[in-house]
Amino acid sequence: MSLNFQIALAVGFGGAFGSILRFYAVDYVHKMELGNFPFGILLVNIFGSFLIGILYAYFSTNDVSTILKAFLIAGFLGGLTTFSTFALDSYLLFNSSLNYAILNILSNLIGSIFFVLIGFKLAIFFIK
Template identity: 30%
Template structure:
């Protein structure tokens, strides 16, 4: 194993991934009742929230736990990795495009990329 990576690290990533995936699933189920049109709001929300959490972990979490602790890997690789979903974002964008919703597809890309970068910057600013 790589230096600093222990069996506990692997377990932390595994458990965090489960937590993140369940959070994403729950968010998706919760937003189904408020879905407006065919825009993938739940995926956008999951990605923005996961990005905000990752930015917080990168700044504050690194100070609290250190970047080699199992907690760091639990939160960043596990929870944030399981909560965010680039593959679903890509699939939803393609589906929108193929269904003739090219404006929604372009909006999804723009809002997702700009929104996630902006939230990452903002969280880093307020937690630094």
């Protein structure tokens, strides 16, 4: 089996796990009935950003196989986080509440970037 095919399988399996986790996490948060704001997608995007920060720091300082990197980053985190759902939620919020739409956009963008930083810094702290 070629390396490219192994990487493609790793991305596929990781994506399946990440997508399933996203489904259950978003469903769980949705059942909390917190209003119309898409907290579930925000949660998985911020959590995924935190994890990618940790993994990036770890991968930068350790020798990790390309297959494992592909499974975790492109696969699992690619399946867990979602830009298309975030975009749809934002569009729908624009139709009902400009304030919620702006809050959603800023929370996802700033929150995700911030948690990449936090995850990276924490991982570097614990790796040293």
